Amino acid sequence: MQVTVSINGQEYTRDIEPRLLLVHFLRDELGLTGTHWGCDTSNCGTCVVLMNGEPAKSCTVLAATAERYEITTVEGLERDGVLDPVQEGFREKHGLQCGFCTSGMLLTARALLDRNPDPTDDEIRVAISGQICRCTGYATIVRSIRWAAEHPDG
Structure with missing residues (x-):
């Protein structure tokens, strides 16, 4: 088809x-x-x-x-050579290790921030709860998404 x-x-x-x-x-x-x-x-x-x-x-x-x-x-996510703030947050706060889960985490974070530009850490954890990261323990991922929320313009 x-x-x-x-x-x-x-x-x-x-x-x-x-x-x-x-x-x-x-x-x-x-x-x-x-x-x-x-x-x-x-x-x-x-x-x-x-x-x-x-x-x-x-x-x-x-x-x-x-x-x-x-x-x-x-x-x-990247537009005209400029990273999305979520991508910047993962870079700034070391939200990845092996990188395998990263693309899914980035997109889930982008959807969260589009709905709720200032989520609590608990809201971030709930948003990413359907995704598994075997490397980071999630603390740096939460910090990365928090950074993106605090820097919406990157």
């Missing part, structure tokens, strides 16, 4: 198998490898993208159903 999907402000049309997952469409069809594929059970959150601004685990979404959404991947 043919699908046309809007990703990071650009439309892509491809012939795909109806059962193709969005994570594989992004990575294999479009080469957008910032979206990671981790657990294959929708538990880890590394594959999170934004669908109309809301976090979604792309390993649970069929690419064919994504046609009616604006998809944002981690590649879409």
Whole structure:
């Protein structure tokens, strides 16, 4: 079947198998490898993208159903060479170690800050609770998102 999907402000049309997952469409069809594929059970959150601004685990979404959404991947956070404040926060406060969960964390944080520009640390923890980081213990991730909230212009 043919699908046309809007990703990071650009439309892509491809012939795909109806059962193709969005994570594989992004990575294999479009080469957008910032979206990671981790657990294959929708538990880890590394594959999170934004669908109309809301976090979604792309390993649970069929690419064919994504046609009616604006998809944002981690590649879409940076604009004209300028990092999103969330990306800056992760850099400033060392919110990553191995980096595998980072793209999903960044997108989840962006959605949180779009809804709530000044979340509490508990609200940040709740927002990222659907994602697993095996390296950091989450303290630096929370500090990174807090930094982004305090520096909305980067």
